Structures are given as structure tokens and as C-alpha cells.
Amino acid sequence: MAKRNEGEPMTAVLEESSDTRLPPFSLRELADSLDTPPGVKVEVIEGAIVMSPTPSKKHGAVVRRLDRQLIPQLPEDRVAEQNYSIEALEGEDFASPDLLIVPVAVEEEDGWLVDPDDVDCVVEVVSPSNHTNDTKVKPSLYARWRIPVHLVIDPRDGTTRVYWDPQGGEYRAHHDTEFGDEVVLPEPLKDVRIDTSVFPRYGT
Secondary structure, three states, X not given: OEEOOOOOOEXXXXXXXXXXXXXXXXXXXXXXXOOOOOOOEEEEEOOEEEEEOXXXXXXXXXXXXXXXXXXXXXXXXXXXXXXXXXXXXXXXOEEOOOEEEEEHHHHHOOOOEEOHHHOOEEXXXXXXXXXXXXXXXXXXXXXXXXXXXXXXXXXXXXXXXXXXXXXXXXXXXXXXXXXXXXXXXXXXXXXOEEEHHHOOOOOO
């Protein structure tokens, strides 16, 4: 059953059928088999398939400008990637952040899912159509997966938030800044600096 709330991405919640003739299915397999338009992101979040619309040009600009800043600052054994998904510690959930930082060695692995233990940082650029997913659901999810650093960039109001120190299923610390301020990432990316003045805002 599909459902959509105002301002939210489309979600599909699959109800178990009583027809024993139907073969068992995997949410991941089903999500991977969906015939979606180019650019539409499909994830499995909290046991539901979530489809997000194609990002805007400014959304893409933020990701590209961030990536260009990270490349010369990351250690030689780390790389920023935009095309990987992170699998849940348990169950079938997986999330596809706008950018994540992982060991270079991950590029030599088969498949498309990354172990959360291999992820140093995830970045989400907030989209107007799925802002609740980006600002409420994902931080809780990434904290439970014990990802050390989570950066949220919000072009709606020109702000950023850095989360770190995941413990007990939540981040114990966060720091807010506005576009124009410098963001300094904590361990394990200590002293990586981000110039937020180059990020565009929506509607300007």
C-alpha cells in the first residue's frame, strides 16, 4: 500500500498476504526492481520503501561544491562517494545519503551496500519535498547505526548541523551554523573544514 503525506516522499508499506501461494519477497529486492524514472532515489527506511524525487539543480550544486572541498582534505585512504547505500545493522533497511565518506578499499568490493561500520560520515542535503526524512528520520537512523559524523545541509534556510558521538541510539552532540560560517568536522575527520558560503539557497 502506498501512502504520501503533504510535503513528504512517497512511501510503500507492504502488507503480508494470507495467500500462501505467493513467494516470499525481500524488501531490498523489491526496491531494486522498481521501475522508477531516472534520478528518483529508492530506500528502505523503517521497514517501508521510500521514493524521493529527482533532486533540484541547487541540491546537486551543494553536493558537488562540498565534494570538491573534501577531495584535497581527506586522508589518502578515504574517499567521498555519492552512489553508495548503507545497509542496516539488522533487517532490510538501507539508506542512500547524498554523500558519504568511506575507506578507499570499499571501491574494490562487489555489490552496492556498505557496512555502516565502514562509514566515517554521511551527508544529507535537505530537499523541500522530503525535509522530515532528512532532518528527523535520518539522524535517528544514522545514530542507531553508529555512524560517527552526520552532516545536514539545509538550503531552505541556509543552515547546517553537524551531529557526532552516537551513543544509545542517538547523537550526544551537535553544532549548528549558518551559510557563510566555516564548518569544522570532528573525529574521525578532525580539522576537515567546509566553506558553506559557496552553497546556494533555495528560492534565491
